[in-house]
Amino acid sequence: MPSTLAEFSQQLANTVEKAGQSVLSVLEGGRAGVSGTVWREGIGVAVDHTIQGLEEVTVILPSGKETIVSVTGRDPGTDLAILKLPTDTPAAALGDDSGARPGEIVLSIGRRGTEGLAATYGLISAIGGPWRTSSGGRIDRWFRLDLNPFPGFSGGPIINAGCEVLGIATSGPGRSAAVVPAATVNRIVDQLVKHGRTVRGYIGIGVQPVAFPEDAWQKLGISGGRGLLIIAVAPDSAATESGLMLGDVIVAIDGNALQSGASLQSMLDGESVGKPVSLGVVRGGQLMKVAVTVREKSAS
Amino acid sequence: MNRNTQLGISLSEAVSSVAAGMREITVKVSGSKGRHGSGTVWWPGLIVTNAHVANSQVHDVEFEAGMKVPGWLVARDCDLDLAALAVSAPLARGAAIRSASHLRAGEMVLALGNPFDGRGSVTAGIVHCPVGNSPRLLADIRLAPGYSGGPLVETGGSVIGINSMIVGPLGCAITSDAVEEFLSRFHLSEAA
16 A cells, blocks of 8 residues: 555656756746746746846756846736747646646646755645736636745746646745636737737726716616726827716726726727727716727837 | 545555554654654664754653653754654664655655644655755645654655754755764664
């Protein structure tokens, strides 16, 4: 019977070793180095805030070779950045994070400087639906991991027992380990490779949530009491072009009653740039429609 | 019973059986102010523990079977956090010792000791990163103060370290290699 345990132990170590072939170390990241994952041939992924302000970073490749690589794209929304790597580094085997189940064993693999591979292990505790980061990034799936973070683990892969990458490890709330799922990373990498940046929409308004009293709903002909009061309009923006004014209350987007402030964020995903959106707006006690063409958010 | 359930039970039983085998060489060491830690029977007559557990000349050493004997401090290294106690007890064998140098990240390890209420416990984890030349091994394992001085074992049941401290979410053990070097420095060796 102890041989079953020895086998299990060796398999864990084998899985760590195999995944480690696609894990690199970013020397200038974080406090004493962070990890990065070879996502595709020639493309590495790291956690953006750990390498903030750096155009080039020194990495130690899985082969042991130390080289300087450039940071070729960043997405602050999802806190991911991509690095241009030499093409001869094997890319990680990506898994389908939509197939993951609570209870599955996961490992967090990291590489810090010349220390070699490091790992922690645990389970997927819970899986939830899509969510948005505070900077507006869209994360395809929420995972709660019962797994310890460790110095330099950010940017490394979270792998399942089959050695497939479920996503990129990053810091979660309260010093926990969190993961940006593979589906999200793929989407962001596609955009960063194509444009060098992620495209975000921009209308040019500052808003504050407000609630209409119930008798006002029917009088105005709106469903649900939620609205977003426009408290700022940026000059020369999509908002000014469309005629949106201070004091307007947005109550619907493309005919759909506003669910929350996040509904506006979904209007601003890269795919909607250049497209017209019809906003239901209450102005001076009257419900009206205002067409807005979402522009691209400038880099500054 | 499907294969997965079988495997799960086998793994569980395997962990329990390794732990059971290790209890014989895990002792409870009384510390100052009513505190307690653990110790590892390195060979019959010699208990290895941490310097921070063994900080006086004599300690009560309690074996799993219930036997209680005095342990006399014969070696102590505060930098390494190791200490050795000599005991007079009819023990048949000491621990099987193995070098920690071969351990790879991900390999499973078990820590034994006497945390919290002071009764024998086991916890499981994995090697965090290879040891290299360091006398310290980091493991992704949940230690608690009473585990100090107890053995860290690999899945074959051999001792590869002495649990010594908690480093953030990880556990730290002094490698068996460092223990051997410490014992030879104090000219302690098993009687032939």
